[in-house]
Amino acid sequence: xxxxxxxxxxxxxxxxxxxxxxxxxxxxxxxxxxxxxxxxxxxxxxxxxxxxxxxxxxxxxxxxxxxxxxxxxxxxxxxxxxxxxxxxxxxxxxxxxxxxxxxxxxxxxxxxxxxxxxxxxxxxxxxxxxxxxxxxxxxxxxxxxxxxxxxxxxxxxxxxxxxxxxxxxxxxxxxxxxxxxxxxx
Amino acid sequence: xxxxxxxxxxxxxxxxxxxxxxxxxxxxxxxxxxxxxxxxxxxxxxxxxxxxxxxxxxxxxxxxxxxxxxxxxxxxxxxxxxxxxxxxxxxxxxxxxxxxxxxxxxxxxxxxxxxxxxxxxxxxxxxxxxxxxxxxxxxxxxxxxxxxxxxxxxxxxxxxxxxxxxxxxxxxxxxxxxxxxxxxxxxxxxxxxxxxxxxxxxxxxxxxxxxxxxxxxxxxxxxxxxxxxxxxxxxxxxxxxxxxxxxxxxxxxxxxxxxxxxxxxxxxxxxxxxxxxxxxxxxxxxxxxxxxxxxxxxxxxxxxxxxxxxxxxxxxxxxxxxxxxxxxxxxxxxxxxxxxxxxxxxxxxxxxxxxxxxxx
Numbered sequence: 001x002x003x004x005x006x007x008x009x010x011x012x013x014x015x016x017x018x019x020x021x022x023x024x025x026x027x028x029x030x031x032x033x034x035x036x037x038x039x040x041x042x043x044x045x046x047x048x049x050x051x052x053x054x055x056x057x058x059x060x061x062x063x064x065x066x067x068x069x070x071x072x073x074x075x076x077x078x079x080x081x082x083x084x085x086x087x088x089x090x091x092x093x094x095x096x097x098x099x100x101x102x103x104x105x106x107x108x109x110x111x112x113x114x115x116x117x118x119x120x121x122x123x124x125x126x127x128x129x130x131x132x133x134x135x136x137x138x139x140x141x142x143x144x145x146x147x148x149x150x151x152x153x154x155x156x157x158x159x160x161x162x163x164x165x166x167x168x169x170x171x172x173x174x175x176x177x178x179x180x181x182x183x184x185x
Numbered sequence: 186x187x188x189x190x191x192x193x194x195x196x197x198x199x200x201x202x203x204x205x206x207x208x209x210x211x212x213x214x215x216x217x218x219x220x221x222x223x224x225x226x227x228x229x230x231x232x233x234x235x236x237x238x239x240x241x242x243x244x245x246x247x248x249x250x251x252x253x254x255x256x257x258x259x260x261x262x263x264x265x266x267x268x269x270x271x272x273x274x275x276x277x278x279x280x281x282x283x284x285x286x287x288x289x290x291x292x293x294x295x296x297x298x299x300x301x302x303x304x305x306x307x308x309x310x311x312x313x314x315x316x317x318x319x320x321x322x323x324x325x326x327x328x329x330x331x332x333x334x335x336x337x338x339x340x341x342x343x344x345x346x347x348x349x350x351x352x353x354x355x356x357x358x359x360x361x362x363x364x365x366x367x368x369x370x371x372x373x374x375x376x377x378x379x380x381x382x383x384x385x386x387x388x389x390x391x392x393x394x395x396x397x398x399x400x401x402x403x404x405x406x407x408x409x410x411x412x413x414x415x416x417x418x419x420x421x422x423x424x425x426x427x428x429x430x431x432x433x434x435x436x437x438x439x440x441x442x443x444x445x446x447x448x449x450x451x452x453x454x455x456x457x458x459x460x461x462x463x464x465x466x467x468x469x470x471x472x473x474x475x476x477x478x479x480x481x482x483x484x485x486x487x488x489x490x491x492x493x494x495x496x497x498x499x500x501x502x503x504x505x506x507x508x509x510x511x512x513x514x515x516x517x518x519x520x521x522x523x524x525x526x527x528x529x530x531x532x533x534x535x536x537x538x539x540x541x542x543x544x545x
Binding site (some may be wrong): 032 | 191217257302358359362363364365366449452453455456458459469528530531532533
């Protein structure tokens with residue numbers, strides 16, 4: 001198994017921490033993992049992205065230009081990363097704020113109304129966990145038990161009381177993810 | 186069993202420094218390596234091991250604090266990124282001249298000048314050819330993973346003290362910023378003052394009745410004597426070249442073509458090799474772990490059976506010169522690089538090898 005993922009959106013949406021929780025989940029599952037963030041000026045208010053690789057064997061490059069999965073959370077990231085999904089790969093996006101929807105017919109496209117759902121749950125901070133839940137529903141690359149362990153590992157102890165809420169958000173994400181179009185054969 | 190954790194390369198440097206019993210860290214913040222000092226400050230080792238962590242007023246101050254600490258026989262280190270490392274070159278030359286052990290970590294960013302904060306490998310020449318003035322060498326280790334960031338801290342100190350010479354970890358923004366699994370070693374004790382005095386007879390630990398004063402200096406105004414001193418340094422460098430070369434080989438046994446790459450570029454190149462092997466091309470990787478001493482002899486050995494060598498670096502071509510010197514015209518050596526903070530993709534590297542060594 002090797003899964004190469006780009007998660008991209010605005011700084012502050014929890015892109016990097018979502019990647020970290022996914023990477024830690026991989027560690028808990030005994031996988032090899034790399035987590036490579038954008039760390040440039042874009043971190044300060046602009047776009048943020050992180051490349052996560054989960055694999056059963058040694059990972060060569062942590063920086064990639066083609067992905068099995070792109071999780072896209074703003075328009076700039078859609079423009080940049082839609083073309084970089086491998087044919088047959090997965091594009092998962094939140095339509096909130098998206099003005100040009102994905103157009104490719106050789107990839108599987110799903111949407112997750114995570115911003116909307118997070119506001120209904122009255123906790124904007126669960127946004128990224130709703131997205132993570134949607135992703136794990138579509139690609140169960142790590143077992144849910146290990147995701148919860150990963151969540152615990154990557155949150156500082158003082159935030160551990162938030163784990164049940166995050167767990168609920170992940171669960172919600174698995175329920176509300178919607179198919180947009182699947183790759184043509 | 187030691188612990189398995191997920192962390193950034195920069196954080197691994199900090200954790201490993203504490204655990205291997207470092208006495209002091211002196212630094213000044215600069216992207217992309219600020220997490221080294223940030224993590225040290227969070228861990229507060231002065232309360233556990235007694236390690237000093239100090240934010241100096243500048244990089245020039247940091248390297249001179251290392252000079253003082255190392256002169257006392259202490260395990261001292263600093264970290265910075267390219268522009269900051271340039272500021273330290275005078276101090277490094279003085280430490281090489283005074284034969285002082287220390288560890289300097291360079292998490293390289295794109296230059297020249299203030300440049301960019303993105304990863305680069307354009308400080309190769311500065312690191313392996315001198316950087317400061319005078320005929321001197323640094324022992325230069327190039328980690329290609331977060332685990333090696335951690336492991337090379339102790340290794341650097343071991344080599345630095347074995348040869349009484351400054352050591353450098355030459356990393357870059359990619360290895361510094363990325364997170365991977367890392368296994369940390371258990372906490373080791375710092376050396377006691379008695380141990381330092383016993384192990385390092387040259388250190389300024391306080392004169393005792395049974396020995397002369399120890400003087401730490403790099404000045405020698407008598408030319409003849411200074412030439413003698415330089416000869417001794419050179420003899421030491423030859424000894425390091427003979428004993429301390431480290432490298433890793435992947436798929437070199439049946440290789441027709443060889444990529445030589447270190448650090449981040451080695452990671453990207455090993456993905457390129459997977460692509461090329463799928464096409465039926467026999468390509469291997471030689472990854473220098475020590476950039477100085479360079480794996481010259483191994484390249485000479487391999488060159489006889491190769492059809493071509495590609496040096497892959499995030500620079501406009503620096504290490505390629507050492508490869509050409511090593512193979513001395515026996516085989517074609519080409520360079521591929523992206524620079525200024527641009528990181529090449531595995532596909533680009535694979536295409537470059539085909540174009541430069543095969544198709545053309």
